[in-house]
Amino acid sequence: MAWQSYNKTERQKRLVEYLESNPFLTDEDLAQIFGVSVQTIRLDRMELKIPELIERLKNVAKGTMSRPRTLSGGELVGELVDLDVGSRGISLLTVTPEMTLSKTQFLRGHYLFAQANSLAVAVIDAEVALTGLARVSFKRPVLYGEKVLARAIIKIKKGNKYMVKVTSQVKDEIVFLGKFLIFVASEEVVSQ
Amino acid sequence: MAWQSYNKTERQKRLVEYLESNPFLTDEDLAQIFGVSVQTIRLDRMELKIPELIERLKNVAKGTMSRPRTLSGGELVGELVDLDVGSRGISLLTVTPEMTLSKTQFLRGHYLFAQANSLAVAVIDAEVALTGLARVSFKRPVLYGEKVLARAIIKIKKGNKYMVKVTSQVKDEIVFLGKFLIFVASEEVVSQ
């Protein structure tokens, strides 16, 4: 065809440019644009470490979404799903390779703990909340690729002490249980 | 399980809330969150006219992306893929139902024309460019669901007159050819 065709190097350069300005393009779109096969585009993207469409869209969407419920200060481990401050909350953790023990697919336990603990702290309506005690129980190993849903609920409130219970599950299966005793610092202490 | 379960009305209300604050949640995530089946979530989304994940991500990403290459004034028909101002450009048009002739799946011809013409105008480096003449040829009908790739190239420039050729294709098949004679208004005329 009359349109200029590119060699590999130039095609890949333009591929990057096109996807930077328009991440909506599918491999099929790009194949048509460059006049090559879909397999060639996929080989290009693999070489250039350019993720697939749904990942690109997530990256764009994430880069711009303001999360009104993101914790100030300490980071929530997992994605916040729901937060009823003073009462209950839910978060979702997707297990990625860097969270797993080397040479295995098992999620490192501290991630489960961190997810539960950060959620427990999040449901408390306080600027500074510190975990005093935690009683936790790991029910079964969690694997790479699984998603952990954590639910936290405030059970008891006594003065500046909170007992928060967290139940974490994969599908219908409970994988982690935790009870957290959390202290809320009073305003005077904070301002000192 | 100890977590509160919802009736349909309440579940749907929360579903909307959850997806508004977090469009990344899949149907499987939501099924787990609400403790129902994936089919139920899909029925809910259908009732609520909530699109699937990839559409939600597109909506979020689109809502925030600044398109540095968007035309000022006149709207480009189709998505801009590449623009070499003064030389060449490419756009991609996805055929949607409202672009088709009633009771058929054929794309209305004026969309092909509009895509080609707007692209031709876009490649010219001018604030005001008006199409004087156009010679176009529709090679075959285009159907709902197909994507039209238009390529424009400036063939001749003479004073303030441009001859732009546009070739539109679906896959490898040419569906439209057009030659546009475009006049660029001089600055004096514009400022009057």
Place this chain on the structure above:
DNA sequence: ACTTGTTTTAGTACCTGGTACTAAAACATA
């Protein structure tokens, strides 16, 4: 012309995240 390496394409198996449909089970209400 032959050889070798690179690039591209074809084909296949499989996956995720869906739509859409039929059918049946479970539930709620009268």
Place this chain on the structure above:
DNA sequence: TATGTTTTAGTACCAGGTACTAAAACAAGT
């Protein structure tokens, strides 16, 4: 018990991929 609604299961299919093997096409060197 009957009826309507909600939920679930199963199946077929689709879009947009990953990943792999194998072969064709191409380019460069000899």
